[in-house]
Structures are given as C-alpha cells and as structure tokens.
Amino acid sequence: MDSPRITPGIETGIQHISESVFVGLCRTVGTSQQVAMRRDVTDINEMVINKATKSHMNMRMWSGSYREGFRMKGSDVDFMCWFNNHPVIWDLSQTQFYNVHRHSLILSVSSESPPGFTLLQLLQPRASNRVISALVTMNGGRYISSSKYREITCSAVVPNSTVHGPCGSGAIGGLLEYDTAQCFVCDFWPPSASSWIDRCHTWPQPQVVRDIVRSGCHFVAIGHKLGNHESNEWRISFSLAEQKLVYSMNHCQFLTYGLLKLFLKEVINNGLGENEKLLCSYHMKTAVFWTIQQNTIPNWCPQNLLKCFWYCFKLILKWVYEGVCPNFFIPENNMFLSNIHGEAQNRLFVRLFGFYEKGLASLLHSPSLRSYITNVLYNPRLSICTDEHTLISETEFDKEMFSEMFARNSIDSSDLYLNMKYLNTIEQLIFSPLTQCQVFMLQVFTTSFLQSAAFTLQNMYSNTTENKLMYIADRMSCDMLKLTAKFGCISDRLYTAMYYYKTLRYTEALSVIEMTKVNLAQPYVMYDETVDTERYTEAVGGQSWSTKLRHAVAWNIKLDHRIIYINELMTEQMVSSQNHASVLLIPPLVVLHMLEFLCYRHIDTMRAQAALNDLQVLVHHDQGVYVDVGLRDISWQILGICQQISGNLQAALYSYQQSLTQDPLHEIQSATLMRIHELG
Known part of the structure; x- marks a missing residue:
C-alpha cells in the first residue's frame, strides 16, 4: 500500500x-x-x-x-x-x-x-x-x-x-x-x-x-x-x-x-x-x-x-x-x-x-x-507553472471578491438602534488588526447601514405633525445618503434617487438618475459579475478596491422587507416577506428606468413614456447581461406595475403573466395575481 x-x-x-x-x-x-x-x-x-x-x-x-x-x-x-x-x-x-x-x-x-x-x-x-x-x-x-x-x-x-x-x-x-x-x-x-x-x-x-x-x-x-x-x-x-x-x-x-x-x-x-x-x-x-x-x-x-x-x-x-x-x-x-x-x-x-x-x-x-x-x-513535456498569481487575473479576483462581499452584506439593519450599534461596532473595528480585505468590507457594510438608517428614519417621521422633527430627520437621512455616494458602488446612488422620489423631490431624483445613467453606461463597468475584462483592466487595473468600487462596479439593489423604499413596491415586499423571503433583489437598470418613469410622470409625460419604453426593451430583450435570470420575476413585475400606472393594461397583463412563468426567487406570485385581479 x-x-x-x-x-x-x-x-x-x-x-x-x-x-x-x-x-x-x-x-x-x-x-x-x-x-x-x-x-x-x-x-x-x-x-x-x-x-x-x-x-x-x-x-x-x-x-x-x-x-x-x-x-x-x-x-x-x-x-x-x-x-x-x-x-x-x-x-x-x-x-x-x-x-x-x-x-x-x-x-x-x-x-x-x-x-x-x-x-x-x-x-x-x-x-x-x-x-x-x-x-x-x-x-x-x-x-x-x-x-x-x-x-x-x-x-x-x-x-x-x-x-x-x-x-x-x-x-x-x-x-x-x-x-x-x-x-x-x-x-x-x-x-x-x-x-x-x-x-x-x-x-x-x-x-x-x-x-x-x-x-x-x-x-x-x-x-x-x-x-x-x-x-x-x-x-x-x-x-x-x-x-x-x-x-x-x-x-x-x-x-x-x-x-x-x-x-x-x-x-x-x-x-x-x-x-x-x-x-x-x-x-x-x-x-x-x-x-x-x-x-x-x-x-x-x-x-x-x-x-x-x-x-x-x-x-x-x-x-x-x-x-x-x-x-x-x-x-x-x-x-x-x-x-x-x-x-x-x-x-x-x-x-x-x-x-x-x-x-x-x-x-x-x-x-x-x-x-x-x-x-x-x-504531453509529458508540457510545462506547468504552479505560481498561483498566474492562475487568476486581477479582474477575475475582483469579480469574485465583489460577489462574495455583496453576498455577505446581508446583515439585518432595519432596526434604527441596532443599525447605530453596527455603525459603532465598525468604528471600533477600524482600529483592530484587520486585513486589507476586511477593512474594505467594513466600507461596504457602512454604506449598507447608512442606507438602511436613512430610510428607517424617514419611515419613522413621515407621518409626524412635528415639522421640526421631520425636517431634522430628513436632513440626517440626506446626509447619510450623501456619505454612501462617497463609499458605495455606482448603483448605490439609486438609493438616493429612491429617497428623493419617496419624499416627492422629483427633480433632485432625476438629477441623480441622469448622473448614474452616465456612469452605468461606461463600457468598463462590472455589472453583477458581467464585465469586459480588457476595458475594466484598462480603466481601473492596479487601482485600490475602493476606487474600483466607486467608479467601475454596479450590483443589484437590495430592498429589505422591513423598510419601505418605494410605495409602489409595498405589495411585493409584503407578500415576499409573508413567504419568508427577506429581501427583493432588483437589477440596477430596472430600478433606474422605473424611477425615471415614476418621476417624469409628474414632470414630463413624453419623457415618462420614453423611460417606460427603455424599461420594456431591457426586460423583453436582455440576455442575462443586465437582468439576471434569477431576477426576472421581479423585473417583469416592475415592468407590469409601470405599464399599469401608465394605463396600458393589456401590456401590464402580459408582463404579470411573464412574471408568473419565471423562477419564483422572490415568492411574489400572490402579489402578481392580486395585480392581475386589479386589472379586471
């Protein structure tokens, strides 16, 4: 032996x-x-x-x-x-x-x-x-x-x-x-x-x-x-x-x-x-x-x-x-x-x-x-290099690292007090002996906690009759979201757009959307693990992870069911939560076009229709590049919601039916059936 x-x-x-x-x-x-x-x-x-x-x-x-x-x-x-x-x-x-x-x-x-x-x-x-x-x-x-x-x-x-x-x-x-x-x-x-x-x-x-x-x-x-x-x-x-x-x-x-x-x-x-x-x-x-x-x-x-x-x-x-x-x-x-x-x-x-x-x-x-x-x-004379640094490229490593970080960035932070404890914990940990990767992960956590705190605070004071309290809460929420723009990836800016839309500031929301749209359109952007390796390397190769995150990375938008981000998606969040799912994961471009449509409805109907057309083309024709196969249920659902709001009930019915045929990752079928029933 x-x-x-x-x-x-x-x-x-x-x-x-x-x-x-x-x-x-x-x-x-x-x-x-x-x-x-x-x-x-x-x-x-x-x-x-x-x-x-x-x-x-x-x-x-x-x-x-x-x-x-x-x-x-x-x-x-x-x-x-x-x-x-x-x-x-x-x-x-x-x-x-x-x-x-x-x-x-x-x-x-x-x-x-x-x-x-x-x-x-x-x-x-x-x-x-x-x-x-x-x-x-x-x-x-x-x-x-x-x-x-x-x-x-x-x-x-x-x-x-x-x-x-x-x-x-x-x-x-x-x-x-x-x-x-x-x-x-x-x-x-x-x-x-x-x-x-x-x-x-x-x-x-x-x-x-x-x-x-x-x-x-x-x-x-x-x-x-x-x-x-x-x-x-x-x-x-x-x-x-x-x-x-x-x-x-x-x-x-x-x-x-x-x-x-x-x-x-x-x-x-x-x-x-x-x-x-x-x-x-x-x-x-x-x-x-x-x-x-x-x-x-x-x-x-x-x-x-x-x-x-x-x-x-x-x-x-x-x-x-x-x-x-x-x-x-x-x-x-x-x-x-x-x-x-x-x-x-x-x-x-x-x-x-x-x-x-x-x-x-x-x-x-x-x-x-x-x-x-x-x-x-x-091939007995085949030359084999066992140097690990040659076995994986910088872009491949970055892609896995960002994927790993966003997958682990799922700590429950819907409680404002607990959110503050998390942020305080991060502040203490910064001075601990951490690896470079762990310090960077704390940056990702900070962005997520600030976003959750901003919306939680807004939800707490949205119905108060105390104007001063509402004003203070709004200022704090806006300040926190401005910080996330400095720490987070490109798609994190859409949380700011969501906040502005929720607080009826459509012009401000559209300003954020336009800037984000320009950033997302860059050919080197890593889009939820989809990336042009050559262009990514040319644009940000050799730079810090923080720089790459802010300028060249977009990831799915995560909506915690215990926090209200967009009133139009409350039904989906409620049903998904009842079926024991904890979040909605939505492709960034789907969120961008949805917000663009919702904001322009109040300002410019022609641009609203153009935004809806962009959303429709994306959901109908994307081949898994910008709309992940696993996220098609919520993407078709959002398209249907926007079409229903616009009055195109036949198109909305088709979209809802398509949502029902997708992989039910978010467990929103009951919400889809409710919306179909609303169409009469």
Missing part, C-alpha cells in the same frame, strides 16, 4: 501530474489568495454581527465548507447559533466565572454517555422559553432533551426548515443548501479532549493550540445512536477548533482536503443511493488532520500533492478495514461505530480497495480533474 501510481508498475511522472492537478484544484477550489479573501469576508461579517449583539441575543458562527473557504458546486452553508447567557460548564467550580443572576448555567454530565457525547443539566430555574420547553426529568435533575430542543428550534433561524441530524435544513431560493444548528456554548476546553493538547508537538503551532483551547467548544442537539440516552444526549462539537485548524493549513494541505472532497463526491459516492453513502466530508477532513499531525509527509507542496492525497486515502482505507475512525480531538469516539460495520463495512471496503488497486488512475473518474491528468499523460 505504499506508492501512488497511475497504473500498476508505472511510477514516473507523478510529480508532473501532481503539479497539473494542483493547478486544476486552484481553479476548482481556489488559489490561496481567493481562499483567504473568502475567509476574511466571512470572518468580518460574523465579527460585526456578534460584537453588535453581544448581550443575550442569538450569537452566530458560520461553519462547514463555506466557512473553510470552499465554493465548489454543492458546498452548503452551515451556521451555528446559541444564546450567550446559557453557558455550559464542566464542573461546579466553574460557576465562579459567571454572574448567576445574568446567566442560566448548564452542567455537562458525561458519565453515562459514550465518548464525545454528554447530557446537559439545567442548574437554575430561570432559562429561555425554548430551553424550558425542552426539559425532561432524569435522576432527580432537569435535563435539556436534544430531540425536543431540535424539534423546537428547527425553524428558529430559517422558517420551514426540516430536521436533518442536529440541524434545521433547507434551500435558499431553491438553490443554496443550508444547515442551521441551534446549540450551546462552553468557554472551557473539554476534559475528555485534554490528550489532544499533548499530541500537538509539530502541528498545529503552539499559538494556534492556545487559541483553540481558549475558544472552548459547542454542543449540538444529537445523541449517539448506540447510547443509553440517545434522545436526550448532546454531541460535543469542535467546529470552531476545526475551522482554526483548517485556517492553519498551508495551501497544499487545504487542496489535499479539497481533492479528497471531490474524490468522495465524484468517485467514491458516484452512483450510490443516499443510504449507501457511508463516508462523508467530515471523515475526509479528519484523515487530513491526522495525516498532518502524525508528520507522515514532511513536505506538503504542489509536486507532492498526489502523494499527500494517497497517504490520506490509505488512512481512510485502513479505518474502513478496521471499522474504526477516531475523532481527531477525542480518539475514543469511533465515528464509524453507528453506521460502518458488518455487511455495509465490507461493501465499502471492497469498493475503496477497488479504487486503491487502480491507483491514481481512479482520479480519472473525476470530471473536475480528468483533463488535468490526461493533459500531462498525453
């Missing part, structure tokens, strides 16, 4: 193929710069949320593949939530670190549970309603039942989620899969994992070990299938520790982990039914952890990538043969115990051993990697 090979007996060229696969993985998984950027954006998002909501509100932590930096097709979004005032302790002596009047303490009782699992005993009568509802009485004490808690909290984060393991699961927009785990936190490292600290001689580094131990652990709501108290037990989760370990990997180690994930999905599990997929990504990650720590491979580099993969694969094969997969932190916890044994274990071993006998030729079954291997096999 020693040597990786393409075919039995042929050992030459492995390093060359490894370099080619390294390049392929950099393009599939990401370069080290891309992975670092993804982590930075996610980390600062979490930092802002948790620092601003640090009292007793729900704390949140991204976990899983997305947090680790993967963006491969099928990567799901996992996050864990917990109450900050319900800490778990390992023994009663640790109560001294908490204010018992402000914290509801929970004691971990693991004497009757398998390794890695525990019971959670509530020590005080005071606790949140969801905890009280999940209590059971055992051995004279009150314990939190994991099964009850899981059922109660399944849809706490995202409505209509279904129970999947310890999580509430579902898909956002029918596309992005998510798992949300409502859990408990412990500030102390588990005594049962103390041996892990002693094992860390070479990896991870001492400062990483200290950071991990200081960060404690979590408890997720699932028991051991073979335990005595399965429905009441909780699993000790090392998600935060694992995230820190993955962050501490070098890029070759991370790509080896990515290669194992691809191999699992595209080769090992290919053609198997869901019940037959016994190995999971967590087993792959565990194998990489053990391989790194045991120092099996002295040099993790592009030339050794396939050798690294082979050692990890052999370790997994050994585990399956023995029926033992030791948890990295608590080795006594055999993660195969409940499902990989008997006949299922034998079938899995036979399958894996078949891939082992083929050697690295097994990788040819992977669609993601096949071409990178065959290119070298057919």
